[in-house]
Amino acid sequence: MQKLVVVTCSIAALIGFGLWFRSEPSFEPAIGLIAAIGGLAHSYWPNVTKKYTSKRLKGRQSFDYSNNNGLFIVGSDALKFETKWSKASGDSIHIYNDPASIEGVALVKGIPAINMISNAAKYDFSSRSRTPQEGDIIVLKNSFGNFAVIKVVDIKDSTRSDDTDELTIEYVINPDKKVDFT
Structure with a gap:
């Protein structure tokens, strides 16, 4: 359940920051995009x-x-x-x-x-x-x-x-x- 919430929020953030960056390319939406990608990567990366x-x-x-x-x-x-x-x-x-x-x-x-x-x-x-x-x-x-x-x-x-x-x-x-x- 926890993984589903993290993945859903990360995808929503990725879409939101992607749209923001497309309409207004600047530092803030770029950082948001990177953070959203990091959230998705963490959900699927092998965990020690x-x-x-x-x-x-x-x-x-x-x-x-x-x-x-x-x-x-x-x-x-x-x-x-x-x-x-x-x-x-x-x-x-x-x-x-x-x-x-x-x-x-x-x-x-x-x-x-x-x-x-x-x-x-x-x-x-x-x-x-x-x-x-x-x-x-x-x-x-x-x-x-x-x-x-x-x-x-x-x-x-x-x-x-x-x-x-x-x-x-x-x-x-x-x-x-x-x-x-x-």
Whole structure:
């Protein structure tokens, strides 16, 4: 939807500035034309951050957490969760509630599977960051009041005998502000 709005506005601007430039060739409509072309080009240009995004409501993803400022996005619109990660050790990693879409992050210990979370709202969201280990589960609450649960499957750390920095996660986003993942 967002891309459609950008493309529509860019085309309208391109037509408007083109007509203005044709009837009155000057600096202002020329700059407008360039900006409109830039908007269209941005909509269709390959985006590097796409490899740091998954719009699905559930899945398994691996990504290099040392790139893209540690950001990996799951979901979209009201179900968007911008996760932010940083290096901790070979078997743990830091996650933060810093991105605008994240209201809170909680660490769940002792529960081995996402489908065992019956009330995502009951966990402690009071800290800015959490440090899960491989196998731990994280609960995220976004700014729209929706919940996502992430399981840390595997952590690779290039400073501790791995070839790369890579995080593998499994995640489920629960729509309509539901808290039960069972």
